[in-house]
Amino acid sequence: MMTLDVTRTALLFVDPYNDFLAEQGKLWPMVAQVATEVGLHAHLKAITHAARTAGIQVVIVPHHRWKPGDLDGWSHPNPYMAGGYRRQVFAEGTWGGEWYPDFAPRSGDLICTEHWGSSGFANTNLDTILKQKGITHVILIGLIANTCIESTARYAVELGYHVTLVRDATAAASAEAMRCAHDINAPTYAHVVTTTAELVSALAPLEPPQAAEKQPR
Amino acid sequence: MMTLDVTRTALLFVDPYNDFLAEQGKLWPMVAQVATEVGLHAHLKAITHAARTAGIQVVIVPHHRWKPGDLDGWSHPNPYMAGGYRRQVFAEGTWGGEWYPDFAPRSGDLICTEHWGSSGFANTNLDTILKQKGITHVILIGLIANTCIESTARYAVELGYHVTLVRDATAAASAEAMRCAHDINAPTYAHVVTTTAELVSALAPLEPPQAAEKQPR
Amino acid sequence: MMTLDVTRTALLFVDPYNDFLAEQGKLWPMVAQVATEVGLHAHLKAITHAARTAGIQVVIVPHHRWKPGDLDGWSHPNPYMAGGYRRQVFAEGTWGGEWYPDFAPRSGDLICTEHWGSSGFANTNLDTILKQKGITHVILIGLIANTCIESTARYAVELGYHVTLVRDATAAASAEAMRCAHDINAPTYAHVVTTTAELVSALAPLEPPQAAEKQPR
Amino acid sequence: MMTLDVTRTALLFVDPYNDFLAEQGKLWPMVAQVATEVGLHAHLKAITHAARTAGIQVVIVPHHRWKPGDLDGWSHPNPYMAGGYRRQVFAEGTWGGEWYPDFAPRSGDLICTEHWGSSGFANTNLDTILKQKGITHVILIGLIANTCIESTARYAVELGYHVTLVRDATAAASAEAMRCAHDINAPTYAHVVTTTAELVSALAPLEPPQAAEKQPR
Numbered sequence: 001m002m003t004l005d006v007t008r009t010a011l012l013f014v015d016p017y018n019d020f021l022a023e024q025g026k027l028w029p030m031v032a033q034v035a036t037e038v039g040l041h042a043h044l045k046a047i048t049h050a051a052r053t054a055g056i057q058v059v060i061v062p063h064h065r066w067k068p069g070d071l072d073g074w075s076h077p078n079p080y081m082a083g084g085y086r087r088q089v090f091a092e093g094t095w096g097g098e099w100y101p102d103f104a105p106r107s108g109d110l111i112c113t114e115h116w117g118s119s120g121f122a123n124t125n126l127d128t129i130l131k132q133k134g135i136t137h138v139i140l141i142g143l144i145a146n147t148c149i150e151s152t153a154r155y156a157v158e159l160g161y162h163v164t165l166v167r168d169a170t171a172a173a174s175a176e177a178m179r180c181a182h183d184i185n186a187p188t189y190a191h192v193v194t195t196t197a198e199l200v201s202a203l204a205p206l207e208p209p210q211a212a213e214k215q216p217r
Numbered sequence: 218m219m220t221l222d223v224t225r226t227a228l229l230f231v232d233p234y235n236d237f238l239a240e241q242g243k244l245w246p247m248v249a250q251v252a253t254e255v256g257l258h259a260h261l262k263a264i265t266h267a268a269r270t271a272g273i274q275v276v277i278v279p280h281h282r283w284k285p286g287d288l289d290g291w292s293h294p295n296p297y298m299a300g301g302y303r304r305q306v307f308a309e310g311t312w313g314g315e316w317y318p319d320f321a322p323r324s325g326d327l328i329c330t331e332h333w334g335s336s337g338f339a340n341t342n343l344d345t346i347l348k349q350k351g352i353t354h355v356i357l358i359g360l361i362a363n364t365c366i367e368s369t370a371r372y373a374v375e376l377g378y379h380v381t382l383v384r385d386a387t388a389a390a391s392a393e394a395m396r397c398a399h400d401i402n403a404p405t406y407a408h409v410v411t412t413t414a415e416l417v418s419a420l421a422p423l424e425p426p427q428a429a430e431k432q433p434r
Numbered sequence: 435m436m437t438l439d440v441t442r443t444a445l446l447f448v449d450p451y452n453d454f455l456a457e458q459g460k461l462w463p464m465v466a467q468v469a470t471e472v473g474l475h476a477h478l479k480a481i482t483h484a485a486r487t488a489g490i491q492v493v494i495v496p497h498h499r500w501k502p503g504d505l506d507g508w509s510h511p512n513p514y515m516a517g518g519y520r521r522q523v524f525a526e527g528t529w530g531g532e533w534y535p536d537f538a539p540r541s542g543d544l545i546c547t548e549h550w551g552s553s554g555f556a557n558t559n560l561d562t563i564l565k566q567k568g569i570t571h572v573i574l575i576g577l578i579a580n581t582c583i584e585s586t587a588r589y590a591v592e593l594g595y596h597v598t599l600v601r602d603a604t605a606a607a608s609a610e611a612m613r614c615a616h617d618i619n620a621p622t623y624a625h626v627v628t629t630t631a632e633l634v635s636a637l638a639p640l641e642p643p644q645a646a647e648k649q650p651r
Numbered sequence: 652m653m654t655l656d657v658t659r660t661a662l663l664f665v666d667p668y669n670d671f672l673a674e675q676g677k678l679w680p681m682v683a684q685v686a687t688e689v690g691l692h693a694h695l696k697a698i699t700h701a702a703r704t705a706g707i708q709v710v711i712v713p714h715h716r717w718k719p720g721d722l723d724g725w726s727h728p729n730p731y732m733a734g735g736y737r738r739q740v741f742a743e744g745t746w747g748g749e750w751y752p753d754f755a756p757r758s759g760d761l762i763c764t765e766h767w768g769s770s771g772f773a774n775t776n777l778d779t780i781l782k783q784k785g786i787t788h789v790i791l792i793g794l795i796a797n798t799c800i801e802s803t804a805r806y807a808v809e810l811g812y813h814v815t816l817v818r819d820a821t822a823a824a825s826a827e828a829m830r831c832a833h834d835i836n837a838p839t840y841a842h843v844v845t846t847t848a849e850l851v852s853a854l855a856p857l858e859p860p861q862a863a864e865k866q867p868r
Binding site: 008045075078079117119122123136146147151155158163176180184185189191 | 468498510513514550552553557570571573580581584585588589591592593596597608610611614618619621622623624627
Binding site: 244292295296297316334335336339340353359363367368369372374375376379380391393397400401402404405406408423 | 726727728731751768769770773774788797798801802803805806808809810812814825827830831834835838839840841842865
């Protein structure tokens, strides 16, 4: 059974935007089939509820919100980034770039700066805010399993974190992409690949830390 | 005499906020004496004008804007950061955290993400946007000579950039701090320490690049 | 057809060790089937020959060589790293940790510092030496497609490089892992996924740059 | 009085080479006057002894050892780096690039990869090995106060570490450079600037941690 140190662990929720999670979202059609099959929304709810109850730090890890002219003069945005630009994904000031209501940040959550590529650590302040919170272990949920989740997780390992993936609290464009993420690639870098049920079981009995128990370090 | 390749060079303008540059700004009293002695505002104007005329990419490198609760639960913010927090420096949504009007971003400028410590490269997207623009050389102006300018410059060198400092287009809390920055420390890491007059002379004859001359790389 | 700027492009050869590429190597059994099917050795020879003939910078990107006690006291090496430690992969001072003779560094090649995880950029000097050489485009070959090659490529994109993968100049533990790397994941981050034949065709007509043509930048 | 958590603190000893610390070393003349005035060698001995006795992790943070051709084809090494290259400082395979005997690594010490510029964190594995050891606080000693020590310390802060400098366990080219490092710049980023006497007092009563007390995290 998993054991967790709630004072050392953060839940990283990647890209909880309407464009990903709402039925009218621009990217929902891409992930809808897998998301429905794995029960994505229910699992994200169960995990965020259990994590907050246990006192685990929740960190929102948001993708860059589209702005006009974003890629002007860039030598070589990659095709995926260029595609997102053309479709104006997560456009700033629009509904698609707003938090999906069920997963909007709550009081006490942290929001790191936006990542432009795939890794939540690249070119953002995620590492430094985790360090200042004494976090050594991260659990990743959200979207997409083989893009932002995987890149963020690969970076986390290189940065020295203990990394847990949750195979039914994410989604992707196909069942094959999910298998690549969790069964082919994750075993080569992640510490734990678990399920929502297991993770919630591990979180359930945990007491939130008292303020006095966590000393400045 | 300095030579510059306008297609490869960016002007990094660090922290052009009212709190630093305006007479009522919270940090103006700290830098006022040196800023006045070196002619800071006139030099910043001369350089930004010459750079834009020559077609050099201007990048605004902004400090983190204060928000309530910023440091809640941090293990060990440093004393300088804690002091800025107490004084609510560059507070978001206030005049002090707005651009000083003379140096507000213009069309075509880039604005990288905010740095929380001293280095404009640490925990921001500055490096990646410079790379995508083909930039290999940076010129640093703005505030403060021995804090954000120096840390940004030290990072730039480690990242492989050619680094130019401008001794009278910055300021600090004392003449001694200016001397530390430019005469004691800069020679150990920077490529060039110059003056506004020299820099503007080097920029004056340059033609802006035609769009066709800069191919994607 | 691909076009390449030889002065801006580097060939990154990941992990050309005996333990990976020689028949008695510790990891050869893991990759032997795929390596044989894709014609790995012949393709690596063809590409390195064509690259050197065209004057492209070759950079050896080596994995950490095992040393006794490497992971002593580590909080949480990942299972893959722990497995490599137990098997003493690429052990320093042994044949397995020596270069596979056909792919040993040649005069003019660069060797960056060793990566301990999967990314050749993480915790190494690879980025800075590429920047100092004016490199903006990287081509990745070597091992393993879905581990070190993929992590290095994902980092390269985040760092602002243009990234080319070569689907038959690498190998993996299974055909499925190759498909994950090149058909499922690469399209979400890489700029080009090509073949040895196409790459060699693009390299063949290129003239090596004359020293005088490449000015310091 | 300082308090230290021995399980969370590392002593970073920067550049303990003969070329810096021995009378015949190439760089000894540059630092000799200040080093003698502050009692450098005696203080380095006192601190390393007290740290090891208390069970604090010692990490050697070594500068790049000179090799022929190191900077061949580099676009723009900085003047300081170019000067070190010409003088063949810390040359690999020579006495000058060997550890100064009194401060050679002991069993249990860690040695991170070599830094080429000034920061022990830039382009090295220092951050990741500290994270894997659970280190959140660093104390910096060695050379030079306003170059490698200062750059390493500035990086440490950005990475989220708590940073302590020791004003008489380092040296520089002049008393003014020492003052810049400790009195002008350090207060803008470091957490603590202390002395050898204070540090040794804080370390003296500490018990080394028992293996069982430090759980994997």
